[in-house]
Amino acid sequence: xxxxxxxxxxxxxxxxxxxxxxxxxxxxxxxxxxxxxxxxxxxxxxxxxxxxxxxxxxxxxxxxxxxxxxxxxxxxxxxxxxxxxxxxxxxxxxxxxxxxxxxxxxxxxxxxxxxxxxxxxxxxxxxxxxxxxxxxxxxxxxxxxxxxxxxxxxxxxxxxxxxxxxxxxxxxxxxxxxxxxx
Numbered sequence: 001x002x003x004x005x006x007x008x009x010x011x012x013x014x015x016x017x018x019x020x021x022x023x024x025x026x027x028x029x030x031x032x033x034x035x036x037x038x039x040x041x042x043x044x045x046x047x048x049x050x051x052x053x054x055x056x057x058x059x060x061x062x063x064x065x066x067x068x069x070x071x072x073x074x075x076x077x078x079x080x081x082x083x084x085x086x087x088x089x090x091x092x093x094x095x096x097x098x099x100x101x102x103x104x105x106x107x108x109x110x111x112x113x114x115x116x117x118x119x120x121x122x123x124x125x126x127x128x129x130x131x132x133x134x135x136x137x138x139x140x141x142x143x144x145x146x147x148x149x150x151x152x153x154x155x156x157x158x159x160x161x162x163x164x165x166x167x168x169x170x171x172x173x174x175x176x177x178x179x180x181x182x
Contacts, residue, residue, distance in 0.1 A: 004117075004127060008134040011113055014069065014106050015039045016138040021169070023146015024162035025080075027095055032147075035095045036139035042103035043110050044132025050114020051124045065108040070173035072105025077166025084160040091159040 019036065027035065076098060083091035092098055110131060117127050150158040172178075 004122065004130055005134070007113060007117075008127075008131045009138075011110050011131060012043065012135040012138040014109065015043060015135045016142040017169070018073070018102060018106060018166075019139040019142025020146040021162055021165045022095060022098055023143045023148070024150045024158040024165070025090060025092060025095065025098075026147050026150055026158065027093075027143055029144075031095055032140055032143035035099050036136045036143065038099045039103055039106065039139045040132040040134075040136030042107040043135035044128040046107035046110030046128075047114025047117060047131050048124050048128040050111040050116075051118035051122070051127070053111075053115065065112060066173045068108045069105045070170040072102055073166050073173070074170030076101050077163045077168075077170060080159055080163030080166065082163075084157055084163060091163065 019032075019039070022035070023032075079097060079101075080091040113131075114127065118124070150161075153161065
């Protein structure tokens with residue numbers, strides 16, 4: 001069980017890091033909970049898919065997970081930057097685009113982990129809910145920490161900073177710079 005919890009925590013770090021950056025958009029606590037629930041749901045479903053599809057997709061998924069994540073993060077980051085440049089309003093105040101565009105790229109690595117868990121004999125009834133709950137908690141924490149930090153940056157548009165941070169995260173993934181949790 002400790003191994004499963006450790007893996008769940010490790011796999012949730014990409015959602016934590018993303019939520020930390022999303023906190024710069026200053027979501028309300030309710031919006032943070034809703035967004036985190038979506039992230040948790042996707043991170044719970046992804047290992048279930050991995051357990052079901054098995055070893056066949058393991059090599060293909062794990063080798064493309066960083067590319068898919070980089071594309072998702074970079075696209076969302078560019079969207080936020082362009083929107084911040086064109087409008088005085090916050091770029092994605094209700095995180096609608098974040099909740100629709102980020103869960104899939106952030107969950108691809110969980111499919112590969114689910115595949116490995118299936119091969120190791122873990123139950124599809126145990127790992128997915130554990131991963132989903134851990135991701136939910138880590139995402140809420142990331143949102144709140146990021147939101148608190150954004151309040152200490154008074155003269156910079158935090159949505160612009162958030163978009164630039166997403167683009168930087170995508171570039172780091174593409175060039176192979178490991179971020180904490182990778």
